[in-house]
Amino acid sequence: xxxxxIEHYGALASDEQQTEAMELALAVCSxxxxxxxxxxxxxxxxxxxxxxxxxxxxxxxxTLSMLQGRTAAQKLALAxxxxxxxxxxxxxxxxxxxxxxxxxxxxxKKSLV
Numbered sequence: 001x002x003x004x005x006i007e008h009y010g011a012l013a014s015d016e017q018q019t020e021a022m023e024l025a026l027a028v029c030s031x032x033x034x035x036x037x038x039x040x041x042x043x044x045x046x047x048x049x050x051x052x053x054x055x056x057x058x059x060x061x062x063t064l065s066m067l068q069g070r071t072a073a074q075k076l077a078l079a080x081x082x083x084x085x086x087x088x089x090x091x092x093x094x095x096x097x098x099x100x101x102x103x104x105x106x107x108x109k110k111s112l113v
Contacts, residue, residue: 001039001041001065001066001103001108001110002027002029002035002039002040002041002064002065002067003041003043003063003064003065003068003072004025004026004040004041004042004043004062004063004064004065005042005043005045005063005064005065006021006022006025006042006043006044006045006060006061006062007045007046007047007058007059007060007062007063008021008047008058008059009046009049009050009057009058009059009103010044010050010057010058010059010093010094011045011058011059011060011090011093012044012046012060012090013074014088016029017090018046018063019042019092021044021060021086021089022042022043022044022083023111024041024064024086024089025042025062025082026042026094027084028081028082028085029038029040029064031077031081032074032077032078032079032081034066034074034078035066036068038056039100041054053097054058054077055073056095057094058092058094058095059094059095059096059097060086060090060096060097061095061096061099062082062086062092062097062098063098063099063100063101064078064079064082064098064099064100064101065100065102065103066100066102066103067102067105067108068104070102074094075083075089075100078094078100079098079099079100082098083096083097083098084108
């Protein structure tokens with residue numbers, strides 16, 4: 001925990017770009033100061049197909065799930081840094097969005113080996 005999932009279509013054409021996107025997300029989250037680097041998990045999930053009503057044909061959407069406890073201002077600052085960092089690194093992507101979600105600590109369970 002935290003979990004950052006990068007869904008994408010028409011945006012990350014190579015394994016190298018996918019790795020760059022995951023490294024960017026990890027760096028921005030780590031530098032935010034509101035989570036520990038070693039706790040962050042990043043996944044890139046290519047989407048098989050999309051249909052946007054406005055005709056756009058590429059997107060990156062980041063969903064960041066964290067246990068409750070960060071302030072609205074902290075989450076807003078992180079969302080803006082992720083959005084802006086991805087816009088700078090991937091300028092041709094037609095839609096970039098970020099959603100930060102609070103996880104309920106009473107219901108989040110994990111098992112590590």
